[in-house]
Amino acid sequence: MNASSSATPPPMSWKYCGNQIKLWRIRAGVSREDLAAQAGYSYESVRSMEAGRRKPSFHLLQVADDMCDAKEILLAGAQFLKPEKYPHFAEEYMRYEAEAIVLHWFETLLIPGLLQTEDSARALLNANWPPLDDDTIEERVAARLARQELLKTQTKSFNFLIGEAALRNPLSTEAAHKGQLLHLLAVGEARHIVIQVVPGAGAHPGLNGPFILLDSAEHQRLAYEEGHAMGLLHSDPEKVALMSQRHAMILQRALNPEASAAFIAKLAEEL
Numbered sequence: 001m002n003a004s005s006s007a008t009p010p011p012m013s014w015k016y017c018g019n020q021i022k023l024w025r026i027r028a029g030v031s032r033e034d035l036a037a038q039a040g041y042s043y044e045s046v047r048s049m050e051a052g053r054r055k056p057s058f059h060l061l062q063v064a065d066d067m068c069d070a071k072e073i074l075l076a077g078a079q080f081l082k083p084e085k086y087p088h089f090a091e092e093y094m095r096y097e098a099e100a101i102v103l104h105w106f107e108t109l110l111i112p113g114l115l116q117t118e119d120s121a122r123a124l125l126n127a128n129w130p131p132l133d134d135d136t137i138e139e140r141v142a143a144r145l146a147r148q149e150l151l152k153t154q155t156k157s158f159n160f161l162i163g164e165a166a167l168r169n170p171l172s173t174e175a176a177h178k179g180q181l182l183h184l185l186a187v188g189e190a191r192h193i194v195i196q197v198v199p200g201a202g203a204h205p206g207l208n209g210p211f212i213l214l215d216s217a218e219h220q221r222l223a224y225e226e227g228h229a230m231g232l233l234h235s236d237p238e239k240v241a242l243m244s245q246r247h248a249m250i251l252q253r254a255l256n257p258e259a260s261a262a263f264i265a266k267l268a269e270e271l
Contacts (some may be wrong), residue, residue: 083136167267
């Protein structure tokens, strides 16, 4: 949905490419120490890459391919080491998001991913723990912005409920936050996009966390929840009905679209 996590097992592509380096190295009679020295890496770094705990670098693939006379077979593995656009647990959700004709998104502390500016997306990904590498951050920023093309489809309906706390919290600079608020106002002008503010005072069901409801063209409703290192896509009617009821209760507390726009505009003016 929004933030991304790397607290998941390393991709199988890392393990496969790392193991290929190890097998070719052994076959060619090249020691790990020699490979590390030639590549300019520490012994432990090379061992971690060969074990798939760390992504094998393109540089290591180049050096190993040359030292082991692999005739670019090792280099061919580089195409499978490109950063993932999304955490693996969110991939199923992404497919349904692209196909949904109605989307209801509730967030408590963050601006929904489909509404984030590049500055907001980058700030969230830079704050990830454990840290993401630069290539992964760039890939995921680009992927998040590309998803926003969905908002241009006027035959779909997008409804966002955003907690007041998210609107008051600058993720980086005040200038970037003002840009984010103005972006919300601009996006919310479209007739098929509704943005509503959920005031922060008082207890309500939404304080338990964010979620998304998706309606398909086949009249099926799904519900999605995401945590630090997991995402759950629900199709069970009882579970989906419960989350739909929760959404209705949160909606009752929200400002109407016009009042929400005025609220957001006032926050932007204050920055």
